[in-house]
Amino acid sequence: MPDLFPDQPFIDDFHAAPPTGARTSPEVSMSKIRIYSLAKEVGVDNHRMLEILDGLGVQYKSVSSTIEEDTVELIKQILAEEGTDATGGQVSDPTPDTEVAGETPEPAAAPQPTPAVQTAAPTPEPAPGQMPSEGRAVPPTPTATAPASPATQGAAATQVEERPTAPAEREVPHRAPVVTIMGHVDHGKTSLLDYIRKTKVAAKEAGGITQHVGAFEAQTSKGRIVFIDTPGHEAFTTIRARGANVADIAIIVIAADDSLMPQTREAIAHAQAAKVPMIVAINKIDLAQADPERVKTDLTQLNLVPEEYGGDLVVVPVSARTGEGVEDLLEYISLTAELEDLRADPKGTFSGVIIEGKVDKQAGVLATVMVQEGTLHIGDFLVVGERYGKIKAMTDTGGGRIKEAGPSTPVQVLGFSDVPESGEKVVSAKNEHAARELVDARAGQRRDAENARVRNRLTLEEMMGPVGTVRTVNLILRADTQGSVEALQGILARKESEDVKINVMFAGIGSPSEADVLLASTAEATILCFSVTAAGGVKKIADSKGVEIKSYRIIYELIDEVDRLIKGTSEPVFEEKYLGRAEVRMVIRHPKSGNIAGSYVTDGSLKRNSKAKVTRGRQVVYEGTIVGLKRFKDDVREVQTGYECGINLDWDDVMEGDIIEASEMVEVTSA
Structure with a gap:
């Protein structure tokens, strides 16, 4: 596979064949060039190139879009006039080097221009570990630095060593992007990670050592990329549910012979909720039955339009088995990271996130920490939640001992007495006394919150936004069949108006899962179920996170619930209204529906979805919901006094002899 980032500038830019696995389309003629390729050739960053195109009024989707040859020549003329030569180097300054290196720099009002600022050309004084051409933090390896002329190298070295640093140059440096890979089972997530690890990680990291750290670092010609080696969108969202965003870019892996599957849709929904850039990797293109075009077409059904179809979604065909397209994928990761302008201060206050924790039989408690800001050192005191520890040892992704770790660096630390949970935020303390004080303060805040806790649901205005603005209702749909899902989506689409937008974040078949609850908790969504119910464990998690799961057997009742979410403009006032009671006379064991209480209605009536209170003797043993009512084999909405159900x-x-009392909340209308 040809190198996508050669050391030398392109010799024949417009007639070079595209790299193997590169995404091409019929409209890309031989006289066109991609924006990022031109930016690399002339030595400016992609941000600057997009600024020039905006100024010229040129339309584009992203830096991978192509532009015509006449536009290319015009851009080169503009850069030449600004002081940048054809290879990106700055036009020679007749001023001797001794003046540049002098102790007293020229005043700011001097007529000399500063091309590095005006043209966004490569700064001749890169910070340690940064590429001169891109400004991205990478280890100072020979392959990561574009060659420069001896004069340029000498001038740069003189400036770095002797010229006083101006305040404007002390900016926060770039950091490596952190990438997570998600998708459906058996679509090749692990295989893709393994291929990247084997080809882009130093030899000392072979043999599965990186598996213990939970992440690994890949060295590419565009710099360092960090991959989180914890698969599954559930883990990704669990981290987000605790208030932390550890990934900068999400790669959605889709098999070319299988297209979109349930977990694929879930992964996309979770990435969208996290608001992180997505890149789709169509894997297994080496198979005879591979159909990448089908995958692209199916993506449009989710309102994800690939670039070659006129959208802005980056789609890269790859093969984790042969390696085809993997270089392209790494390039697009680097391009996306550059446009996101990821930065972190290694000298700032430390902060990080727990990726995973475990207990080793020999070493004890080990925690993998992703450093996000500042630098971690041996001997630092760390506070995670209501526990703290002192770092006794740190291990990098290669299994080697290290003494410090900067931003975007995953490290395994030894020093905690208890295993911290994934997604918990990590901060540092000056000493053990400060760490204990912080832990005590957090414990006190938690106890105060628990004592004052009142289970309040979001009001309509809190959930949908202030009156007078376009409000969004976030929903997650679960149904028994695909036909039901599609019918519900069609009905909900017709419920939207200029003032209210219904956002179905995910719609799937089967009972709601823990992943649905995590997604709902981070996006403040309501889970609506049709003809399916949540398992007890999922309900408990939903209760703990304040997520509403509402189940319906009749479709118009579900639609009524959506109408209630939409129609009001202020918080309604409800009161509880008694409906009736029934005596349980037998318990019927049902393999799917659980235990059904065979009962006789002794007073009033019982309604489906009404509130239920179960008393056993004089003690209330349960308060919840009547999720189903049956008369013989028929589902019914209501049962009156004197009937069995x-x-x-x-x-x-539920047990024989229990009394089930039903009630409902009715809206109190003002007189």
């Missing part, structure tokens, strides 16, 4: 509660511990 089967009552399905979202609770399985």
